[in-house]
Amino acid sequence: MINLINEFFPYIWPKGRVDIKSRIVLAFIILVFAKILTVLVPYSYKWATDALVGDNTVPPLIPIAILTPIMLIIAFGMGRILMVAFNQLRDAIFAKVGQNAVRQLGRLSFSHLHNLSLRFHLDRRTGALNRVVERGIKGIESIVRLAILNTIPTIFEFIFVGLILLIQFDWRYLLIVTITIIVYTFFTIKYSSLRIVYRKRMNSNDEDANNKSLDSLLNYETVKHFNNEKIEEKRFDESMSGYEQASIKTLTSLSFLNFGQTAIFTIGLTLCMVLSGYEVMSGEQTIGDFVLINALLIQLAIPLNFFGFIYREISQGITDIKSLFSILKIKPEITDKSDALSMDFNEAEITFKDVSFSYDGKRKILDNINFTIPSGASLAIVGPTGAGKSTISRLLFRFYDVSKGSIIINGKDVRDITQGSLRKNIGIVPQDTVLFNDTILYNLKYGKISSNEDEIWDVADRAQLSKLIKSFPEGMNTLVGERGLKLSGGEKQRVAIARTLLKNPPILVLDEATSALDTLTEREIKESLSSLAQKRTTIIIAHRLSTVVGANNILVIDKGKIVETGTHKQLLRKKGLYADMWSTQQTIQKAEETLKNVKPEYKKLLSH
Ligand code: ATP
Numbered sequence: 001m002i003n004l005i006n007e008f009f010p011y012i013w014p015k016g017r018v019d020i021k022s023r024i025v026l027a028f029i030i031l032v033f034a035k036i037l038t039v040l041v042p043y044s045y046k047w048a049t050d051a052l053v054g055d056n057t058v059p060p061l062i063p064i065a066i067l068t069p070i071m072l073i074i075a076f077g078m079g080r081i082l083m084v085a086f087n088q089l090r091d092a093i094f095a096k097v098g099q100n101a102v103r104q105l106g107r108l109s110f111s112h113l114h115n116l117s118l119r120f121h122l123d124r125r126t127g128a129l130n131r132v133v134e135r136g137i138k139g140i141e142s143i144v145r146l147a148i149l150n151t152i153p154t155i156f157e158f159i160f161v162g163l164i165l166l167i168q169f170d171w172r173y174l175l176i177v178t179i180t181i182i183v184y185t186f187f188t189i190k191y192s193s194l195r196i197v198y199r200k201r202m203n204s205n206d207e208d209a210n211n212k213s214l215d216s217l218l219n220y221e222t223v224k225h226f227n228n229e230k231i232e233e234k235r236f237d238e239s240m241s242g243y244e245q246a247s248i249k250t251l252t253s254l255s256f257l258n259f260g261q262t263a264i265f266t267i268g269l270t271l272c273m274v275l276s277g278y279e280v281m282s283g284e285q286t287i288g289d290f291v292l293i294n295a296l297l298i299q300l301a302i303p304l305n306f307f308g309f310i311y312r313e314i315s316q317g318i319t320d321i322k323s324l325f326s327i328l329k330i331k332p333e334i335t336d337k338s339d340a341l342s343m344d345f346n347e348a349e350i351t352f353k354d355v356s357f358s359y360d361g362k363r364k365i366l367d368n369i370n371f372t373i374p375s376g377a378s379l380a381i382v383g384p385t386g387a388g389k390s391t392i393s394r395l396l397f398r399f400y401d402v403s404k405g406s407i408i409i410n411g412k413d414v415r416d417i418t419q420g421s422l423r424k425n426i427g428i429v430p431q432d433t434v435l436f437n438d439t440i441l442y443n444l445k446y447g448k449i450s451s452n453e454d455e456i457w458d459v460a461d462r463a464q465l466s467k468l469i470k471s472f473p474e475g476m477n478t479l480v481g482e483r484g485l486k487l488s489g490g491e492k493q494r495v496a497i498a499r500t501l502l503k504n505p506p507i508l509v510l511d512e513a514t515s516a517l518d519t520l521t522e523r524e525i526k527e528s529l530s531s532l533a534q535k536r537t538t539i540i541i542a543h544r545l546s547t548v549v550g551a552n553n554i555l556v557i558d559k560g561k562i563v564e565t566g567t568h569k570q571l572l573r574k575k576g577l578y579a580d581m582w583s584t585q586q587t588i589q590k591a592e593e594t595l596k597n598v599k600p601e602y603k604k605l606l607s608h
Helices: 002-012 018-052 069-115 118-123 126-168 171-218 220-225 229-281 287-305 307-328 389-396 419-424 440-445 453-462 466-471 489-503 519-534 568-574 577-597 600-607
Strands: 350-358 364-373 378-382 404-409 426-429 507-511 537-542 553-558 561-566
Touching: 002 069, 002 126, 002 307, 018 069, 018 126, 018 287, 069 126, 069 307, 126 171, 126 287, 126 307, 171 220, 171 229, 171 287, 171 307, 220 229, 229 287, 229 307, 287 307, 350 389, 364 378, 364 389, 364 404, 364 537, 364 553, 364 561, 378 389, 389 507, 389 537, 419 426, 426 489, 440 453, 440 489, 453 466, 453 489, 507 519, 553 568, 553 577, 561 568, 561 577, 568 577
Parallel strands: 378 537, 378 553, 426 507, 507 537
Antiparallel strands: 350 364, 350 404, 553 561
16 A cells, blocks of 8 residues: 555656645645634534523634624624635645646556557457556546545544544543444445445446447447347347346445444434533533534534545545556566667668567467568568568567567667667558548658648559549548548558658568559559669568569568578479469469459359
């Protein structure tokens, strides 16, 4: 607990933020005033009551002018208004402290998540991770708010009330109130802990139902393809039924908690009042004293009533903050060396030297890979699916470090270069382009945030995209939908090509860059891609061998090993794996072309 407080204290008492610190001090001063007033208001009630029955119990310190009973009643009313005003002022002043902590922690978590490595993100569900962060941030806000604005003031109030009971009356009242509050607190904590279990169950069922509904809606088309709406509904309803049961338990247990709390407090209150009643009858206390005890205790009951809720929120907040801090403590797998160089290349020679790699330390994905791509040259990597082609590009980007060997750019190991400068110099058109749920303009500009409209239209032209954009009523401002789903696979890939053109890096990775395009568009784009590739060191990863014919060198890999290298012609002559793949693909392509020319009525027959 102390560790946790140490960890989140800097967010509440931030270094160099005099404004925040002075707000905390001011809120505390107002809090003390508000609490003094809270215990003084019942006094005006007592004095008014005594004055009404003809007793003057107002201490001589108070000015004579307000001695009349009516003035005392008005003072009571004004005191109450002032008390609320102080409390609200305190909350308003304090609001910035909590919200500042939320913002600081939110920003830190966000940048930390971006710093964590690809492996971390692939291992976790993004939705769940987002929730941990969201809850942790809210947790710090609710702890700060509830502890400082509620728990601490209540403790103050209890101390003030206790002192009054002891000084004005005697120790028996203090004893009854202390025992009442101890029993009250004990009961609330015990019972609230039990309720936390129900609440957790309720939350996990709610989360489950949410996930199912989200997953089902994301897979809308698949659900329709398989006509499985009823099954999806049943799965969702099962989670909802768990939620229903847990919610009922949560609500019924709340009624019991409320009843128990009121019963315990009322017993304590009644005992004090009985004691006071006796003393009024024996003439030791005035009726005003009887009223004062009642008013003081009833006022104390108000914050105590929230104690169950506060206990639950604070313990939930602590759990949430702990989970968030455990994520914040994870060290990124890939980090820059303290003396890492920030490099800017105009041209780049890339060498893979004895590179071996495994994702999990058990299964070897790349085994002793060696190649050099001279500056400005192109290297194509081909091979069966799962051979390790895309892994080579992930290593070049340094999403992972090699298990053995080294990757060298212009004589420098990538581990000696800052990740920022390394990635700035590599552009990629990936296999699966995912776009931001924003406009086409935003997605294109992502390649170079500072680019102007002319530059953007220029790359859109070069990627055969401008005609398409002009055909949309909203033009560049067309929204592309979640993950870019409103664009076809080929259109998304053209956006990816355009933004890489905008980035204009000296190293280019084309990972199946034209796989989603039709033959005609592919031919058109290939021209712009090859003109783009001319000045750059290019790695082309491809399934379709027709796209790599012109590469300066071709690497054939199978099961993580280089099995053949050479130009297209040399490889055909070798009559190895490449030649086999080439002839299979040629046969398939010819068959497809023949099929295209078959009349539709025969096509139907063929499909039977
Ligand atoms: P394709 O042509 O189908 O894209 P590829 O040759 O590009 O295949 P890679 O994506 O490099 O293949 O994957 C090589 C192997 O590594 C595959 O067997 C894959 O299952 C495995 N692999 C890829 N990513 C991970 C990962 N993050 N963790 C564990 N194994 C992985």
